[in-house]
Amino acid sequence: MERIEGTVEDIIYRNEDNGYTVLTVATKDDELTVVGLMYGITVGEHIVAEGEYTSHNIYGKQLQVSHIETNMPGEAAAIERYLGSGAIKGIGPSLATKIVERFKEDTFFTIESEPLKLAEIKGISEKMAQNIATIFYEQRSMRQVVIFLQEYGLSLTYALKIYGEYKERTYDIVKKNPYVLAEDIQGISFRMADDIAEKIGIEKTSDFRMMAAIKHVLMRSALDGHTYLVRERLIELTTELLIIEVLDFDYAFMNLQLNGHIMIEEIEGKVCIFLTSFDNMEKYIAAKLFELTHVSLEQHDYTDKEIEHIEKEMGICFDENQKNAITQALTCGTLVITGGPGTGKTTTLNAIIKLFDERRQEVLLAAPTGRAAKRMSETTGRSAKTIHRLLEISGGAEGHQRFERNEDYPIEADVIIIDETSMMDTVLTYHLLKAIVPGTRVIFVGDQDQLPSVGPGNVLKDIIHSGYIHTVKLKQIFRQAGESHIVVNAHKINSGEMIDLTNNTKDFFFVRRQDPRQVIGEIITLIKSRLPKFAGLESSDGIQILTPTRKGLLGVDNLNLELQKNLNPPSKDKTEKTYGTRLFREGDKVMQIKNNYNISWRIMSDYGFTVDEGLGVFNGDMGQIIEINLYTEKIKVLFDDDRMVYYEFKGLDELDLAYAVTIHKSQGSEYPIVIMPMFKGPALLLNRNLLYTGITRAKRYVVLVGDEQVIMQMIHNKREMLRNSALKQRLLEVFSVK
Numbered sequence: 012m013e014r015i016e017g018t019v020e021d022i023i024y025r026n027e028d029n030g031y032t033v034l035t036v037a038t039k040d041d042e043l044t045v046v047g048l049m050y051g052i053t054v055g056e057h058i059v060a061e062g063e064y065t066s067h068n069i070y071g072k073q074l075q076v077s078h079i080e081t082n083m084p085g086e087a088a089a090i091e092r093y094l095g096s097g098a099i100k101g102i103g104p105s106l107a108t109k110i111v112e113r114f115k116e117d118t119f120f121t122i123e124s125e126p127l128k129l130a131e132i133k134g135i136s137e138k139m140a141q142n143i144a145t146i147f148y149e150q151r152s153m154r155q156v157v158i159f160l161q162e163y164g165l166s167l168t169y170a171l172k173i174y175g176e177y178k179e180r181t182y183d184i185v186k187k188n189p190y191v192l193a194e195d196i197q198g199i200s201f202r203m204a205d206d207i208a209e210k211i212g213i214e215k216t217s218d219f220r221m222m223a224a225i226k227h228v229l230m231r232s233a234l235d236g237h238t239y240l241v242r243e244r245l246i247e248l249t250t251e252l253l254i255i256e257v258l259d260f261d262y263a264f265m266n267l268q269l270n271g272h273i274m275i276e277e278i279e280g281k282v283c284i285f286l287t288s289f290d291n292m293e294k295y296i297a298a299k300l301f302e303l304t305h306v307s308l309e310q311h312d313y314t315d316k317e318i319e320h321i322e323k324e325m326g327i328c329f330d331e332n333q334k335n336a337i338t339q340a341l342t343c344g345t346l347v348i349t350g351g352p353g354t355g356k357t358t359t360l361n362a363i364i365k366l367f368d369e370r371r372q373e374v375l376l377a378a379p380t381g382r383a384a385k386r387m388s389e390t391t392g393r394s395a396k397t398i399h400r401l402l403e404i405s406g407g408a409e410g411h412q413r414f415e416r417n418e419d420y421p422i423e424a425d426v427i428i429i430d431e432t433s434m435m436d437t438v439l440t441y442h443l444l445k446a447i448v449p450g451t452r453v454i455f456v457g458d459q460d461q462l463p464s465v466g467p468g469n470v471l472k473d474i475i476h477s478g479y480i481h482t483v484k485l486k487q488i489f490r491q492a493g494e495s496h497i498v499v500n501a502h503k504i505n506s507g508e509m510i511d512l513t514n515n516t517k518d519f520f521f522v523r524r525q526d527p528r529q530v531i532g533e534i535i536t537l538i539k540s541r542l543p544k545f546a547g548l549e550s551s552d553g554i555q556i557l558t559p560t561r562k563g564l565l566g567v568d569n570l571n572l573e574l575q576k577n578l579n580p581p582s583k584d585k586t587e588k589t590y591g592t593r594l595f596r597e598g599d600k601v602m603q604i605k606n607n608y609n610i611s612w613r614i615m616s617d618y619g620f621t622v623d624e625g626l627g628v629f630n631g632d633m634g635q636i637i638e639i640n641l642y643t644e645k646i647k648v649l650f651d652d653d654r655m656v657y658y659e660f661k662g663l664d665e666l667d668l669a670y671a672v673t674i675h676k677s678q679g680s681e682y683p684i685v686i687m688p689m690f691k692g693p694a695l696l697l698n699r700n701l702l703y704t705g706i707t708r709a710k711r712y713v714v715l716v717g718d719e720q721v722i723m724q725m726i727h728n729k730r731e732m733l734r735n736s737a738l739k740q741r742l743l744e745v746f747s748v749k
Contacts, residue, residue, distance in 0.1 A: 015043060015074060016059045018089060019052060027660075028590065030157065030167040033073075036060070047076030048161040050170070051154035055093030057082040078162055081154070087115045094118070099146050106134060122147050156181045163189075163207045168664060172196050186211060190223030194230070197605060198664065201227040201252060215255055221263045224249050226272060229286045233467040237735040238289040238437055242275075242282040278740055285737070289467060292441040296470075297741035299444040300480060304345045306449040321362050333359045336483040340454055341366060343481045347432070347455045347474060350485030351505060352707050353498035356456055357390045359485065360428065363454070364391060372425035377401045379434040379464075381632055381652035383679035387430045397629075398429070398439055402446055404608055404627050416446035424451055431679045432457035436466025437738070460505055462675055462704045465630060469736045477742035497706060497713050504703045504726050512719055519706075522716045527564040530688050533716050534570075535577045542684055546712060551578060552600075553683035556671035557705045559696045565688040565717075567671050574670035575599060586639040588646065590663040597639050601648060602669035602676065603632040610662075612654040628656055631676050633669050674705040685709035689717030689725075697721065698728040 017038035024033040030050035036043050036058065044067070045060055052058065062076040084090050094107035102110070109132050114121045121128050126144035130137045153174050159182065160170040173196055177184050184191060189207040192199045201224060213220060228248045232240050240248070246260050264284070267273045274290040276283055318337065322328055329337070333355055336348050340363045350356050367374050376395035378384040387395035401422065403415035416422050427447060429435070432455040435443075447453060455471065463469050474480050488498060496519035500510040512521040522537075524530045538551045546553075556574065561567045575596070581587070585597040595601070606629050614623040634650035644660040658666065674687075687705050691697075702725040706713050715722060 012061055012077070013064055013074060014059070014061050015045070017043070017057070018084065019054050019056045019058060022052070022054060028167065030161060030170075044071070044073035045076055046073050047079070048158075048167070049076060049079055050157040050161065050167055051150065052079075052081065053093055054096040055084045055089045055091075057084055057089075079158060081158075083119050083151075085116060087111050087118075090116070090118050099143055099150065101139060101143060101146070106132075109134070119147075152179060160185070163210055165203070165207075168661065169196065169199055169203075171661060172198070188219055188223075189213075190219065190227075193223065193227055201231075215253070218263065218266070221249075221253065221260075222267055222272075224252050225260075225263055225267060226286070228252060229273070229284070232735075233286070233289070235734075236463060236465075236467055236469070236732070238293060238467050238737060239278075239283045239285040239735050241735070242284055245284050276737075278737060283735070283737070289437060290737075292437050293468070293736070293738045293741050296437070296440055296444055296738060297745045299447070300345060300474070300742065301745045302449050303444075303447065303451070303453055304343070304480065306344055317366070321365055324365070325358070325362065327358060329359070329362070330355070330485075330487045332483055332485050332487065333362070336485070337362055337366065339481050339483055340452070343452070344449075345453050345455075345480050347457075347471070347480055347482040348485065349457055349459045349471075349475065349482065351458055351460060351498075352501050353488045353495065354485035355487070355489055356458075356485060358489075360430075360456060361391055364393065364428070367426050373423070374426040374428065375401065375422065375424040376428050376430070378430040378679065379439060380431070380629065380679045381650065381654070382681070383431040383434070385652045386681055395430070398435070398443055399627050399629065400625060402442055404625075414442050414446065417442075418445055420446075421448045422446045422451070426452045426454065428454045428456065430456045433459060433461040433471045434464050434679045435470050436464035437468030437470060437736070438466060440468070440470050458707070460700065460703055461707070462678060462700055463734060465675060465678070467736070468738060469734045470738060473736055473738035473742070477739045477746070479742050479746040497709055500713075501703055501707050504699060504706070507699065507726060507729070509723060509726060512715075512722070518712050520712070520714045521719065521722075522714065523719060524717055527688075527690060530565060530690065530717050531570070531573055534686055534688065535573065537686060537714060537716070538574070538578065542686075542712070542714070546684060548683070555677070555680075555682040555685055555708070557674045557677050557685055557687050557708060558671055559674055559701055560692060561673060563690075563692075565690045567673055570671035570688075571668035575668055578670060586641060588639050588641070588660060588663070590660065593663070593667065595636060595639065595646065595663065595666070595668075597636050599636045600669045601634060601636055601666045602672060603628045603630060603634075603665055604667045605665050606630050607662075607665055610656060610658075612650075612656045614653045615655060628654070628665075631678070631680075633672075633680070674701050674708075677708050678704065680708055681710050682708055683710050684712045684714070686714045686716060689715050689719075689721040691718065691721055694728055694730055695732050697725050698730050699726055700731050702726065 015038055017036040019034050020037045021035040022032065023035060030048045032049040032052060034045045034052060036045050059080045060074060060076050061078040062074045065073055065075050067073050084093050091107050091111040094102050094110060095104035111118055113132055122144050126140045127137055129135045129140035129143060156174045157170040160173055173181055173192065176195055189211065190204045193201045193204040208220065228245060229240060264275060268275055271287055274285045274287050318334060336359050339346050348356060348359060364374055376387055376391060376393055377398045378387050378395060379398055381397055384395045384397045405413050405415050457471050459471055459475055475482050488502060496516040500519055503510050514520050522533055524533050534556060538554050542554055543551055556570055558565055558567055558570060579596055579598045587594060587596045608627050610628050611626055612628060613621050616622050632650055634648045636646055637649050638647040646658045648656050648658060685708050
C-alpha cells in the first residue's frame with residue numbers, strides 16, 4: 012500500500028454521477044495523478060491518500076486510491092484557490108481574493124466561528140455571510156461522510172441518501188450496526204449491508220446479523236404482497252440469505268418479539284410471523300370496519316318511486332343487483348360494490364351520489380392513484396382525489412410519511428366512496444380508516460377479479476370473503492357494453508372460456524407471431540403507423556404496451572429500449588441525460604417507480620398560473636419528459652393528471668421509461684389502446700387473472716400479438732401467486748366475538 016501527501020493542483024476529470032475523479036496532486040517531490048472515488052475534492056485542498064500505483068496509457072503512472080483523508084488548505088494562496096474554485100456556492104475568484112486578503116490564514120476559522128465578520132467585505136451581506144457558513148459546514152460534513160461510505164463500496168447515490176438520513180450520525184450508525192441501512196434506506200439490500208458488516212469485522216454468526224436477516228426477509232416478502240410468513244418458510248428464506256446453517260432461530264425470534272419488531276401468532280394451525288406494523292394494521296382495519304358497520308346511522312327512507320325518478324332522470328333501467336346496491340348504500344355503514352367491466356358500476360355509483368345529494372349529504376370521492384381519480388372525476392362529473400390527497404399527505408421518507416388527516420383530525424364527510432379498491436394495500440387502507448369517524452358511510456367499489464395491490468395485503472378480497480361486510484356483485488352486462496368485444500372477452504376469460512381470435516370484431520384483434528423479434532417488429536409497426544391511422548390518432552401517445560414481466564426480449568426493460576429508439580429517436584433538438592444504465596430524452600414517456608412523499612408538484616393554467624399544488628408522486632404515476640436542463644440539473648415531467656414535477660438529476664432512480672409497463676403497474680389506469688405481447692413464460696406469471704387485468708385496461712381497442720397457444724394457456728391457468736394476509740381472519744375474529 013502506497014501513501015502520498017500533497018495539495019490538489021488540478022481536477023482533470025470528474026464523474027458527477029459516481030464521484031470518480033482524476034486529480035493532479037503536488038507532493039513535496041513531484042506532481043502525481045491520483046484517481047478514484049473522491050467526492051467533492053477541490054483544488055487547493057491538502058490530501059493524504061493511500062492506494063496502489065498503476066499505469067495508464069494517457070496519464071501514465073497514477074495512484075489508484077483506496078483511502079483518502081482531506082484537510083482544509085492552511086496557506087493563504089491555497090485558501091484563495093480553494094474558495095475561487097467554486098467549492099462554496101456564491102464565492103467566485105474575485106470574492107475569494109477579497110476574503111483571503113482580509114482574513115488571510117484565519118479565513119476558514121472566520122467562516123466557521125465568526126461568519127458575520129464576512130459582512131465587513133463589500134458585496135457580502137449578513138444573510139449571505141450566514142449562507143456561506145452554512146454551505147461550508149454542510150459541504151465539508153457531507154463530503155467526509157460520502158468518502159467514508161464509498162470506501163465501503165457504496166455508490167455516490169446511496170452515500171448521499173445515507174447522509175441525508177443520518178447526517179453526522181452516519182459514522183456511529185454504520186460502524187455499530189450497518190444492517191439498519193437495509194431498513195432505513197430505500198434500495199440498499201441486506202446483501203449490501205452485509206458486505207459493509209464484513210469489512211467492519213462483524214461476525215457472520217452475530218445475533219444482530221441474524222435478526223437483521225429475519226426482518227429483511229419479512230420486509231422483502233411484503234414487496235411480494237405478504238403481511239406475514241409461516242415460520243418454516245421464514246426460516247428457509249433466512250437460512251438461504253445468511254448462507255450458513257443457523258440453528259437457534261427461537262432465540263432470535265424471542266429477541267425480536269421482546270423488542271417489538273415482530274409478532275408471532277397461530278393462524279389455522281400454522282405459526283405465522285408478522286412484522287409488528289403489519290399485524291397492528293390488519294387488526295386495526297378489522298376493528299374499524301366493525302365499528303363503521305355497526306354504528307347507529309340515520310336511516311334514509313327509500314321508495315320505489317324514488318328509484319323510478321332516478322331511472323327516468325338518467326334514462327336507464329336498473330337491474331335487481333343495482334337496485335340492491337343503491338338500497339344498501341342508503342342503509343349500511345359499509346358496503347362493497349364489485350363487478351367486471353360493463354356491469355354498471357359507474358351508473359350505480361352515479362345514482363347513489365344523486366340520492367345522497369338529494370338528502371344533502373356530503374359525498375367525497377377518492378381512488379388510490381392519480382389516473383384512477385381522474386377517471387372517477389370524468390365518469391361522475393365530480394371532483395375526485397387520490398387517497399393520499401384526501402388524507403393530506405405532508406411528506407416524510409418512505410414508511411415515515413405523515414398524513415394530516417387522522418383520528419385527531421378526521422375527514423369531514425357523510426359518505427366516502429373509494430373506487431378501484433382492489434389497488435388498496437394494507438398500509439393505505441389503515442391510514443384511510445384512521446381518518447374516518449364512525450357515522451361516516453364508506454362505500455368500496457372495485458373489481459375483485461383484478462390483480463391485487465402492488466403493496467402488501469389482499470384487502471378487497473379479504474373483506475369480501477370474510478362475509479361480514481355487505482357486498483353486492485353486479486353481474487349483468489348491459490347492452491351498450493355488450494357490443495364491446497373487450498368487455499365480452501374479459502368476461503369469457505374470467506369464466507375460463509376461449510376467446511374469438513378471428514378478428515371479426517371492431518375493437519379486439521390478434522396478430523399471430525411466433526418469434527419474439529417478430530413480435531417486437533410487429534408492435535413497432537402497429538404503434539408507428541397502423542394503429543394511429545386506424546384509430547384516428549394524431550400520435551402514438553394513447554397506445555400502451557402491457558407485458559407480464561420485466562425481463563427477456565418481450566419484457567419491460569428491453570421493450571422500452573426498442574420503443575424509445577423507434578418512437579423517440581435521438582435528435583439535435585432533444586436534450587438527453589444518462590443516469591446509471593438508463594437514458595432519458597426529452598419527449599420520453601416515463602413512470603414513477605417508487606413512492607416519493609416529499610417531492611412537490613404544481614398544476615398550471617393555460618396562462619401560466621398555479622391552480623393547485625401539493626406533495627407526493629407515487630409508484631405507477633405516468634407522464635412525459637418536457638424538458639431536460641443540463642445547467643440546473645433538473646428534469647421537468649408533466650404527469651397524466653396535469654401535475655408538473657421537477658426532478659433533480661440525483662433523483663432519477665425514481666423514474667423509468669414507460670412505453671411498456673408491467674400489467675401489475677397498469678392497475679387503475681385506462682388507455683385508449685392496449686397492445687399485449689403473448690409469449691411463453693412461468694405459469695405464475697401467465698395466468699387468467701393477469702390476462703383479464705391487462706385487457707380491461709383498454710377503452711377502445713385491444714391488440715394481442717404473439718402465440719395463440721399462450722392465450723389459451725393463460726385462460727385455462729387459474730394459478731395465482733397466493734398472498735399471506737390475515738385481514739380475513741381478523742375480520743372473522745372481530746365480528747364473531749363482538
